[in-house]
Each structure stands twice: as C-alpha cells, then as structure tokens.
Amino acid sequence: MLTYLRAAGASAISLTANHDRTAHLRVGADQAAGAVWWVPADQADEIARRARAAAGVRPDAATMTDALLQAAAELRVTLTPHATALARAGRESDDSIGSWRSSAAPGSCRPSIRATRRAGRTPSSRARIS
Secondary structure, rough: OHHHHHHHOEEEEEEEEOOEEEEEEEEEHHHHHHOOEEEEEEHHHHHHHHHHHHHHOOHHHHHHHHHHHHHHOOOOOOOEHHHHHHHHHHHHHHHHHHHHHHHOOOOOOHHHHHHHHHHOHHHHHOOOOO
C-alpha cells in the first residue's frame, strides 16, 4: 500500500521520539515512528520545515504534533493519519482491480491461442514452416 500512496503523489511525515523524549519529524515513512501522516508529496518538506522551526529546540511529541498541525493549517494542507491513508489506498487498489476484472470479458485471455487450437494446430505449430 505504501507504494500505491507514493505513486498517487503522497508522502509521509513521521514523528519519532528519542530516548530523552525529544521529538523529531522526518519526511518519509518510518517504521519506528510513533505517528505518521500523509500529505501531498510536493508539500511535505515545507510542512516539516515549518513545524520544526515552530516547535523550537528539543520539543516533546505533543509540542511537535501541535507545530505540525499548525504548519499544515497555514499551508491549507490536510494531514491524513497513516491508518486512514492505508485504508483508503486499500479501497482504491481493490476498486481498480475489481473494475479491471469486470471489464475483461470471460475467456478473453489469449484468444489467438484458443483460435489456433480450434483450428487443430498447437500455438507452436503455427510458427513452423513445412
């Protein structure tokens, strides 16, 4: 699903905390993150930069989260929580696969091989020169 989100033009912003409880923002999905949000890829760096600047030196997770929300609001960008983005991506990819399956006529795969077999030849015999 992460590949689908990136292909759709989204980028993750991850919030991690060090052992001293100092919070950090990183553009990109981080498996060790305490929280991840998805935004349009072309806006992710600017949102993270503004949030880091607003949070100040050695912010805790709550301060960094508030700064991130404020930066996104200033830029009029919606932060989509990770779980929500994954659920939507799953739904979208399922819909795409479903529409692909429903648009293919039954038995439409490899019609030339079927026609060749009906004519009494194997696909490989068609390529032989007698």
